[in-house]
Amino acid sequence: MQPEFWRESWELGGTKTSFHRPDIHPFVRAYTPDYFLRGQRVLVPLCGKDNALMWFRDRAAHVVGIELVSKAIEQFFQEHNLAYRKTADGRYEAEGITIFNRNIFEMTPAEIGRVDLVYDRAALVALPEDLRQLYRQKIDEFMHIASKCLLITLEFQPYLGATPPFSITPEEVQSYYSDRYIIDHVEKQEQPEHRMVQKFNLDFLKEHGFFLTKTAEKKTKNFFYSWQFRTPLKERSIISELEKC
Numbered sequence: 001m002q003p004e005f006w007r008e009s010w011e012l013g014g015t016k017t018s019f020h021r022p023d024i025h026p027f028v029r030a031y032t033p034d035y036f037l038r039g040q041r042v043l044v045p046l047c048g049k050d051n052a053l054m055w056f057r058d059r060a061a062h063v064v065g066i067e068l069v070s071k072a073i074e075q076f077f078q079e080h081n082l083a084y085r086k087t088a089d090g091r092y093e094a095e096g097i098t099i100f101n102r103n104i105f106e107m108t109p110a111e112i113g114r115v116d117l118v119y120d121r122a123a124l125v126a127l128p129e130d131l132r133q134l135y136r137q138k139i140d141e142f143m144h145i146a147s148k149c150l151l152i153t154l155e156f157q158p159y160l161g162a163t164p165p166f167s168i169t170p171e172e173v174q175s176y177y178s179d180r181y182i183i184d185h186v187e188k189q190e191q192p193e194h195r196m197v198q199k200f201n202l203d204f205l206k207e208h209g210f211f212l213t214k215t216a217e218k219k220t221k222n223f224f225y226s227w228q229f230r231t232p233l234k235e236r237s238i239i240s241e242l243e244k245c
């Protein structure tokens with residue numbers, strides 16, 4: 001996608017930015033609880049004005065966003081009533097949060113600093129196949145051994161053409177990350193009510209959640225991460241109800 005595509009999207013707003021959620025994504029609430037985020041540095045690539053930035057800011061040691069379009073960043077700070085400082089090199093700074101107004105492909109690990117958790121929602125799926133490969137390498141440069149990534153993808157049929165979002169199957173996620181990452185496929189939700197199903201007359205749409213953990217070397221199989229991260233949301237709410245009895 002050319003930068004102009006995204007600038008125009010943010011300029012036009014409305015349906016052009018309908019990827020923006022007014023809430024915190026339920027996978028964020030479920031998989032990044034307070035104790036998990038304590039002391040962590042979180043990176044949100046292609047962050048838009050995602051409200052999850054506030055979730056991380058309020059719980060983690062620091063959150064770093066990367067966003068091409070300054071309008072999105074300024075809307076984020078205004079909507080959350082956060083006073084910010086803008087540096088000459090295009091950084092927006094406020095307590096607990098830094099957002100780089102930059103193209104992710106031009107950024108270095110030294111600029112971003114330590115990254116313990118990456119939150120990718122509507123980032124990988126926003127990029128066409130050629131850029132996805134570069135993006136995956138970029139994210140890998142930013143992550144240290146044992147850092148984690150909460151990745152949310154969409155899988156749908158039929159193909160919608162060359163504009164985002166792009167459908168990504170779990171097999172494709174495997175092909176991007178399985179060389180260096182333990183991949184835990186923690187959520188797979190059929191979403192017949194998703195706005196895209198009606199809008200594009202889709203046959204189906206599934207939302208997937210993955211927890212990736214970077215390993216030192218090529219690994220061959222997944223192993224148990226924790227019961228909490230392996231039990232899908234629906235079953236976990238049933239378990240919590242049972243625990244109350």
Ligand SMILES: C[S@@+](CC[C@H](N)C(=O)[O-])C[C@H]1O[C@@H](n2cnc3c(N)ncnc32)[C@H](O)[C@@H]1O
Nearest residue numbers: 006019046047048050067068103104121122126
């Ligand atoms: C589909 S939106 C998702 C925003 C956010 N992750 C969310 O869930 O609301 C993708 C965002 O990435 C930004 N973007 C696209 N290409 C980028 C790049 N190369 N570097 C930085 N940001 C980029 C766009 O401006 C847009 O705000």
